[in-house]
Amino acid sequence: MTIYRGERSRQFPSKISTTSFVKLYILHLLRDKTYYGNEIIDEIKLRLNNKWEPSPGMVYPLLRELEEEGYVTGWWEEPDKRSIRRYKLTDKGFEHYKVILLMYKPVFEDSLYIIKTVLKDIYNIDI
16 A cells, blocks of 8 residues: 555545546546536446446536636537536646546555455455
């Protein structure tokens, strides 16, 4: 397990915040095509087999923040109605995605190790 600043982590099982995880997933999805907010929520839920989904109260502020930072660009499908805002990844956003992708990989690996060890030790399940 990775130890940061010489201290033990008291957060379990991961050292990545839900917000950081959702930000990474949003950027990951936007690499391949455009999405609007509810599509992002539905796609994450689908990919996680309905085990978890981010809330709109997390996704929409993150999309606004990512747009302000220049990582995504957004536009209204019907500008007069302003009901559906689609987003796509910018070149700057793709560069940022590559950085955080590498940064969070060890965190996910540590989390996976913890979960696999618990399942084996406590539940006698080998994965």
